[in-house]
Amino acid sequence: MLSRRLLCIVTVACSPAALAQPVEDADGRLTDPAGRVLYTFDRDSAGASACKDECAVQWPPFSAQADTSAKPAFPLLRRDDGRLQWAHHGKPLYYFVGDVKPGQASGDGLGGTWHVARTRPAATPDGGPDYSPKGY
Incomplete structure (x- = not known):
């Protein structure tokens, strides 16, 4: 099981999609260019990741290359280990290893x-109307 997780992390971290x-x-x-869904973590503060060690094994950071240019809605954050991580309005973005x-x-x-x-x-969720009938 651990080797499967490591393979997933290595695959995510090394894939070109993880660097776009x-x-x-x-x-x-929000997804990566390959369509893998991205997540945010409530315990993160704007501009900083609280997901480290075992957390980052289960929730790998959505990494960026050193020469990547950030966009206003998608800034880059520097993690404690020095790697760059994409963010959305300051909230770090992650993958989930359970998504295959x-x-x-x-x-x-x-x-x-x-x-x-x-x-x-x-x-x-129910696909209901997005209007209110007049008088209700």
Whole structure:
């Protein structure tokens, strides 16, 4: 099990997609260019990651190359180990090792502190109308 996790981390950390900037999908979720969903962590402070050691094994940082140019909505943060990490409005971005295919978001809501990174709120779960009838 541990070797599978390490393989996933090495694959994520070494893939070209892990070195490109975040992308917004049709639902407003942030992904890497390969479609792997990105997450934020409630315990992070703006501009700093609180996810280290074992946490970073389960939630690998979405890394950036040293020569990458940041964008206003996607700044780069320097982690304690010196690596650069993408952020969305100052919140560091991560992968979840439990997601094994593009678009999968099985880490959303875990521990009440991990959330899919979004550029806009999620659509209503029931797909109900987004209007109020006149007089109600």
